[in-house]
Amino acid sequence: MQIQINTDSNIDGGEDLIRRASDRISGILERFESQLTRIEAHLSDQNAHKGGPEDKQCVLEARPNGQPPVAVTHRAETVEDAYTGAADSMANLLDSRFGRLHQTKGGESIRHLPVE
Template identity: 40%
Template sequence: MQIQVNTGNGIANKDALERWAAAYLNDTLGRFREELSRIEVQLTDDSRGKKGDDRRCMLEARLNGHAPIAVNHNGESMDDAFRGATVKLIRALERTLGKLDRHEHRARHTIRKDAQEPADTAADSS
C-alpha cells in the first residue's frame, strides 16, 4: 500500500510528517492492506496558524478495482484532523467492503436453498 502525503496553505511538507503518517496509516489500516493500492493524504491549514477548526485532512483511499473513497475532517490541530479523518476512512472502508462482501455472498448458493429444492420436488410428484 503506497501512501502519498501532500501539504498546502502554510504547512511544511517535512519528511518526518510523511514517515509518521505512513507508519500510522499502515498500522491502523493494515487489515485493509490487500484491498488498497494507495492512500493520498492532503493536509491544509486554512487559518494559517490562527485558532479554530481550520486544519483539514482529506484522505483518499484507492481500492483495487473499485472507485476511490474520500473523507474529510476538520480539527483544531493537524493531529486532530488527521486522526479524525482516519476514523472516518475506516468506517467508510468497512461499509464499502462489507457491502461488496454481502453482494458477493448473495450470488453464491446457500445450504438452505439447496435443501429446499428436494422438498419442492417431492411435493410436485405427489
C-alpha cells in the first residue's frame, strides 16, 4: 500500500512530518493493506493567516482494489490530530464497506451457534 502525503503552502511538509504522518496512517490502516492500492493525505491549514480552533484539516482518500475511491475529512487543532482523526474515520468507513462486501445472505448468525 502506497501512502502519499501532500501539504498546502501553510504547512511545513518536511521529511519529519511526512514520515510521522505515513507511519501513523499506515499503522491505523494496516489491516486493510491487501485491499488498498494507495492512500493520499491532503493536509491544509484552513485559515493560516488568522489561526483559530480546528483549522488544521486532513482529507484522506483511499483507493480500494477494483472499487471507486473513498474519502474522509477531519479537522483538528494540530496537524497530527487531523491526520490521526482522518485515519480513524477511514478505518471505520473501510470496516463498514469491506464488512458488507464479505457478508453473504444466509451466512452464520446467532441461530447457528452450537449450544454448550
